[in-house]
Amino acid sequence: xxxSRIAIIIPHYDDHDRLGRCLAALAPQIGAGDxxxxxxxxxxxxxxxxxxxxxxVEAEKGAAVARxxxxxxxxxxxxxxxxxxxxxxxxWLATARGLAERADLIGGTVTVFDESPPPRxxxxxxxxxxxxxxxxxxxxxxxxxxxxxxxxxxxxxTIGGFRPGLSEDLEWCxxxxxxGYRLVHEEAIRVAHPTRxxxxxxxxxxxxxxxxxxxxxxxxxxGRALWAARALAMPLSIPAHAPRLLRHPDLAPREKAxxxxxxxxxxxxxxxxxxxxxAGRGI
Numbered sequence: 688x689x690x691s692r693i694a695i696i697i698p699h700y701d702d703h704d705r706l707g708r709c710l711a712a713l714a715p716q717i718g719a720g721d722x723x724x725x726x727x728x729x730x731x732x733x734x735x736x737x738x739x740x741x742x743x744v745e746a747e748k749g750a751a752v753a754r755x756x757x758x759x760x761x762x763x764x765x766x767x768x769x770x771x772x773x774x775x776x777x778x779w780l781a782t783a784r785g786l787a788e789r790a791d792l793i794g795g796t797v798t799v800f801d802e803s804p805p806p807r808x809x810x811x812x813x814x815x816x817x818x819x820x821x822x823x824x825x826x827x828x829x830x831x832x833x834x835x836x837x838x839x840x841x842x843x844x845t846i847g848g849f850r851p852g853l854s855e856d857l858e859w860c861x862x863x864x865x866x867g868y869r870l871v872h873e874e875a876i877r878v879a880h881p882t883r884x885x886x887x888x889x890x891x892x893x894x895x896x897x898x899x900x901x902x903x904x905x906x907x908x909x910g911r912a913l914w915a916a917r918a919l920a921m922p923l924s925i926p927a928h929a930p931r932l933l934r935h936p937d938l939a940p941r942e943k944a945x946x947x948x949x950x951x952x953x954x955x956x957x958x959x960x961x962x963x964x965x966a967g968r969g970i
Contacts, residue, residue, distance in 0.1 A: 693765040693784060694722040696757030698750045701730040705772040705881070710737055713769075716780035722761045725771070726753040751849035754833065758843055766843070769878065770834040773797070776877040783837050783876050791868035792838045792860060794831025795876030797821050802881045806939060810889040812946035813953070814882035816932050825872040830860035835878045842868055854899040889953065894970060897957055901964045911965040918961030925951050 695713070699706050706725065714737055717723055723740045727733065728748050736742045745756045754768060765787045769775060776782075779795075786793060797819035801811050825831050833849075833856040846866050849855040864870050883889040904910050932938070932946050960970040 692720045694761035694763035695767045696754055697725045697769050697771050698753030699725050699771040700728040702771055703734050706734055709771050712774045722763050724757045724760050726757045728753055749851045751851040751855040755848035764840050766838050768833045768836045773834050773878040773880050786873055790871040791842055792863055792870040793873045794821050794825045795835035796874050797835050798879045799882050800879050803884055807942045808885055809945035809949035810885050811882040812938055812942040813949040816935050822872045830857040832856050853902045897960050915965035918958045921954050921958035925954050
C-alpha cells in the first residue's frame with residue numbers, strides 16, 4: 688500500500704441518512720492520496736459508501752473501538768477524526784491539511800444547526816447555546832472532542848489508542864498532553880453538528896457523558912465524596928449559566944424560556960445521577 692498524506696476516520700452505527708449527508712459534503716474534498724474509512728459498528732443494515740470511501744465492519748460496539756480500528760486500517764501519518772453526523776465545511780480537508788503541522792493535536796470548531804423547522808424545542812435551544820464549545824474545551828479543560836480532531840499517527844503509536852467506557856476524547860487528549868504533546872484549537876477547521884431535537888435525545892447524551900466522566904475519577908471514598916460535592920453544587924450552575932442563555936442573540940423569547948426550563952431540568956437530573964453514583968447505586 689502506498690503512503691497516504693492523510694486519513695479520515697468516521698465511526699458509524701445505524702445513522703444512515705446523516706452518514707450520507709456527511710460523506711456527500713466530504714466527497715468533493717478527497718484527494719488521490721487520501722484514505723477515507725467508515726468504521727461501522729455492525730449496524731443492522733450495512734451502510735452505503737461512495738467510491739473512494741472504504742467501509743470496515745467492527746463487531747465490537749463503541750466509538751472508541753471504531754476509531755482504533757480505523758487507525759489500524761490506515762497508514763497515513765496524519766489522522767482526522769470526524770463523526771458521521773457532522774457536516775464538514777467545504778474547505779475542511781484542505782484547511783486541515785495546511786495546518787496539520789501546527790501542533791500534535793488540533794481541535795477544530797464545531798458549530799450546531801437544527802434539523803427541524805423553527806421554533807426550536809427546549810433541547811435544540813439549549814444546545815444552540817451550550818453544545819460544542821470546543822475552543823473552551825481545548826483552552827480551559829485540556830481536550831478536544833473527537834467529532835473534529837486532527838492528530839498524528841506518531842502520537843497514537845506512542846501513547847496508544849482510545850479507551851472504551853470512558854470520556855474517550857477527554858481521557859485520550861489528557862494522556863497525550865501529559866506525554867508532552869501539544870494541543871491547540873484551530874477556528875478554521877470547521878464542521879457542523881445537529882442539535883438534539885428533544886428531551887429524550889438530550890437526556891441520553893448527558894446520561895452517557897455522566898457515566899463516562901464518573902469512570903475517569905477515583906472510586907475510593909474520597910473520590911465519591913468529591914463527586915457528591917460536585918453533584919450538590921450542580922443546581923448552582925442554573926442561575927450562573929442562565930444569563931448566557933437569556934442574552935443569546937439567536938434565540939427568540941419563547942425559545943429562551945424553553946431553554947431555561949431545559950437547563951434547570953438537566954442540571955437537576957445530573958445532580959441526581961451523580962449522587963446515585965457516589966452512593967454506589969449507578970444510574
